[in-house]
Amino acid sequence: MKRINSIAQNIENIQIDFYLYKQPTEAPVLLKEIKPCDALLFGGTLPYLHAQSALSELPIPWNYIKQDETAISTTLLSLVANHAVPLNRISIDVMNPAIVENVLTEIEYVGPKPYIQTISITKLTQSILQHHIALWEANSIDFVITSIHSVFDELQALQIPAMRMLDATNSIIQCLEETKSQSLLTKSESVKAAVGLLEASENKPIDDNMLTQITAITHSTYKEISPYSFELYTTAGHLQKALEKENLQNLLQQTNQSFKLAFGYGHSIVEANHNAKNAITFAKPCEIYILDEHKNLLGPFPKSELSLTLKTDDPYILxxxxxxSLSPLNISKIIHFSRERQSAQFTSHNLAEHLQVTRRTTERIIKKLVDNGYAKVVGEEMPHQQGRPRTIYELNFAVY
Known part of the structure; x- marks a missing residue:
């Protein structure tokens, strides 16, 4: 705590409150004591692992100080420089033994290796301590390096030479900066304007109860455009929480009324409204699409979370x-269509279903691709019943 606090003085605009444990197993209990804050930082991997299962419920970002090669290297250098203990005469406990092996390989160490214990949430701290003590009493080691503070305290009490794993100052600074950035990003993303368009798919006014439930779930206010159409006003954060909990998707699937719902994100209401109007053109009944401020189309929810960009600066697509003479949007859709399919071959009917346009429009698109060498005819598909055979095509350009 003292070390992190002193290092944090070098970072602007952060304030740290500490919640201290005696054993890492107490981390989940401490989670319930945390007062409102912008982000959560665990002091090590072990408390993070104990609390990991409860983190998905937190509405704030979290991070933890990871044990890496820098920490191992710094600690071993300190040991050799200050205590002159050979590496084969130490016992060390770490989260990932491979990191120690990596460091020894990097320094081209070829002698006998140290005794290494793996730390995990299934391995009791007391058993790790007893293993260190047994090696010391057997005169197999001269020193212990431990990643667990309680183990260090016990070894000190028994007068067994030991030191704690050293986290490099730069690593702690980097972790603090990362956590601060995560918090700022979460805040900026959650307060973006989100405008929704709710339209009845049939010639039937939208049910008042349904409108009330949607606005409650998304924490939105609304404006009536007509009895068949409403605009919803909320934030990206509120909408994202509604989608994560699947409350909105479940409501759409349970209702008997058929309607379309789409949202737009933006740095202003005007921008968000414009994006919502574009997104609604893709929506089908009981599906939700979102068009973000970068012109990325997300959805349909709940079936999938397709991301399709409606804006591109890729020179190949341009x-x-x-x-x-096709739009970059149509080309992006065709590329995504090819990536999704298990077969490279397709018919105009397959593509029409994906593009959600008429068969005639799809055939005009394919003709332009064929005429310019971006698609080719590879065969015909005979229908099960009487009718004209369908032409089979393959795309003739890179899609990855």
Missing amino acids: QMAKQT
């Missing part, structure tokens, strides 16, 4: 758009 060149294709120029040559074929």
Whole structure:
């Protein structure tokens, strides 16, 4: 605590409150005592592992100070410099033994290796302590390096030479900066404007009870455009929580009324509203789409979380758009269509279903691709019943 506090003085605009444990197993209990804050930082991997299962319920970002090669290297250098103990005469407990092996490999160490114990939440701290003590009493070691503070305290009480694992100052600074950045990003993302468009799919006014439930779940206010259409106003944070808990998706699937719902994100209400209007053109009944401020189309929820960009600066796609007279959006959709399919071959019917346009429009798109060498005819598919055979195509450009 004292070390982190002294290092944190070098970072602007952060304030740290500490919740101290005697044993790492107490971390889940301490979680319930935390007062409102912007982010959570665990002092080590072990308390993080004990509390990991409860972190998904937290509405704030979290991080932990990881044990890495820098910590191992710094600690071993300190040991050799200050205590002159050979590496094969130490017992060390670490989260990941491979990190110690990596350090020894990097320094080209070829002698007998130290005694290494693996720390895990299934291994009692007392058993790790007893193993260190047994090695000391057997005269197999001269020193102990431990990652567990309570073990260090016990070894000190028994007058067994020991030191704690040293976290490098730069590593702690980096972790504090990362946690601060996560908090700032979460805040900026959660307060973005989000505008929703709710439209009845049938010629039937939207049910008042349904509207009330949607606004409650998304923490939104609304404006009536017509009995068949409403605008919803909320934030990206509130909408994201509603989607994460699947409350909104469940409501859509349980209702008997058919309607479309789409949202737009933006740095202003005007921008968010414009994006919502674009997103609603993709929506089908009982599905939700989101168009963010970067023109990325997310959805449909709850079936999948497809991300499709509606804006591109990829010169390859822009060149294709120029040559074929197709929009970059349609080309992006075709690329995603190819990535999703198990087969490289497709018919105009397959593509029409994906693009959500008419068969005639799809055939015009395919003709432009074929005429410019971006697709080719590879065969025909005979229908099960009477009718014209369907042409089979393959795309003839890179999609990855």
